Amino acid sequence: xxxxxxxxxxxIGTIAFDRDAKRNALSAGLIAETLAALDEFKAKRARxxxxxxxxxxxxxxxxxxxxxxxxxxxxxxxxxDPLEQLLRAVKAFPAPVIxxxxxxxxxxxxxLVMACDLVYGDETCAFAITPAKLGLPYNVxxxxxxxxxxxxxxxxxxxxSADPISADRAERVGIVNRIVGxxxxxxxVYGMARTFTTRSAASIATSKESIRVLSESAPINPxxxxxxxxxxxxxxxxxxxxxxxxxxLEKRPPKF
Numbered sequence: 001x002x003x004x005x006x007x008x009x010x011x012i013g014t015i016a017f018d019r020d021a022k023r024n025a026l027s028a029g030l031i032a033e034t035l036a037a038l039d040e041f042k043a044k045r046a047r048x049x050x051x052x053x054x055x056x057x058x059x060x061x062x063x064x065x066x067x068x069x070x071x072x073x074x075x076x077x078x079x080x081d082p083l084e085q086l087l088r089a090v091k092a093f094p095a096p097v098i099x100x101x102x103x104x105x106x107x108x109x110x111x112l113v114m115a116c117d118l119v120y121g122d123e124t125c126a127f128a129i130t131p132a133k134l135g136l137p138y139n140v141x142x143x144x145x146x147x148x149x150x151x152x153x154x155x156x157x158x159x160x161s162a163d164p165i166s167a168d169r170a171e172r173v174g175i176v177n178r179i180v181g182x183x184x185x186x187x188x189v190y191g192m193a194r195t196f197t198t199r200s201a202a203s204i205a206t207s208k209e210s211i212r213v214l215s216e217s218a219p220i221n222p223x224x225x226x227x228x229x230x231x232x233x234x235x236x237x238x239x240x241x242x243x244x245x246x247x248x249l250e251k252r253p254p255k256f
Contacts, residue, residue, distance in 0.1 A: 003030040005054045006037045012193045013041035016054035023062035024053055026108055030065075031082040038089050047201055048193035049093060051116060052100040063107025063130065066249065072242045075232070077139045083108045087145070090115045091212050094205040096196050100189040101125040102182065104164060114145050117208065119175060120189050121167055122182040127175050128164035134248060135240030135256065137232035140225070148215040150174055 007014040015037050017024040024030075041049060053060050064083050069076045077084060090097050090112065099113045101121035107130045113119055129146070131138045138159065146155045154173045158165065171179045180188045196204060235241055240256055247254035 002033060003027070004033045004037060006040075008041065008044060008046065010194060011045070011047040011197045012190065013037070013044070013046040013049045014052065015049065016052050017061060018054035020055045020057055022065070023057070023059040024109075025062045025065040026083055026086070026112070027065040028068060028082045031086045034086060035089055038093055042093065045201075047095050047197040049095060049097045050100055050189055050193055051090075051097060051112075052189075053102060056102060058103045058124070060101050060103040060105045060125065061109035061112070063105075063109040066134075066245065069136075069245060071245050073237055076136055076236055076241070077142070083112070084139075084141070087111060087115045087141075092209075094208065095201065096193075096204065096208065098189055098193060100185060101176070102185065104128070106130055106164075110158075111142055111145055113175070114149050118177050118192065120178055120180065120185060120192070121170065121176045122180060122185045123167050124182070125167045125170065125176070125179070126164040127158075127170055128162060129158045130162040132160060132162040133244065133254065135235065135238075135242070135244030135254065137235035137241070139232065140220075140228055144216060144218060 003017070003019045005014075005016040005018050007016075015034055017030065019025060019027070019030055038049070096117040097115075099116040099119040101113065101119060103124050104126040105113055106128050110127050110129045113127065129138075143155070143159075146158070150158075150173055154165075157163075165173065165175060167176075167179050170176045178188065240254075243256060244254050
């Protein structure tokens with residue numbers, strides 16, 4: 001069975017996660033289907049993409065499929081990881097990608113929302129980045145993704161606590177562009193997408209790519225990069241990552 005649903009109308013592509021039994025966890029299979037859909041919409045010259053959940057459950061996405069993370073002694077988020085590929089594809093897509101969020105967003109799915117160009121949600125949405133619950137060392141690109149969107153103190157709170165940011169606060173700190181009522185959400189999102197279809201596609205594509213390059217242009221020398229990677233390596237070879245992943249799979253609180 002397909003793990004996503006897609007549609008294309010009025011030059012707007014829709015990708016809807018449809019893995020409700022696993023709370024739309026971002027498995028390699030779901031991501032592969034999403035990447036293929038993005039390629040198809042790019043070939044069709046889509047003017048906007050809407051990323052959403054197919055259902056109306058309480059969870060927009062549970063994040064990276066924990067069953068597919070290495071259990072220990074391997075970098076859990078290498079450059080080649082499917083989620084990392086999806087984040088890059090969303091950022092590089094030549095038209096705006098809009099996240100339409102009903103329900104809570106967890107872990108890697110929160111990073112995915114941050115990679116989208118615009119985010120709209122209703123009063124049920126909430127956002128949590130959860131490596132601290134897993135003992136997982138997040139990667140440098142992921143931190144930069146959050147730091148380019150949010151105030152530094154909010155980024156630290158999210159990564160240190162792993163607690164969700166509620167809808168109203170998400171609007172205040174800039175995670176979402178707007179919070180609207182549940183009955184208005186779809187109209188608001190597709191209304192904005194249709195606005196993009198009436199503007200210059202070339203201008204938007206250039207603006208998006210320029211903003212992406214500038215937002216990722218933090219200078220870092222090789223020694224500093226090796227230092228940061230060494231810090232991460234100490235964690236994924238250490239006891240916290242072993243315990244965090246085991247506790248999650250055993251459905252118990254971790255003992256750090």
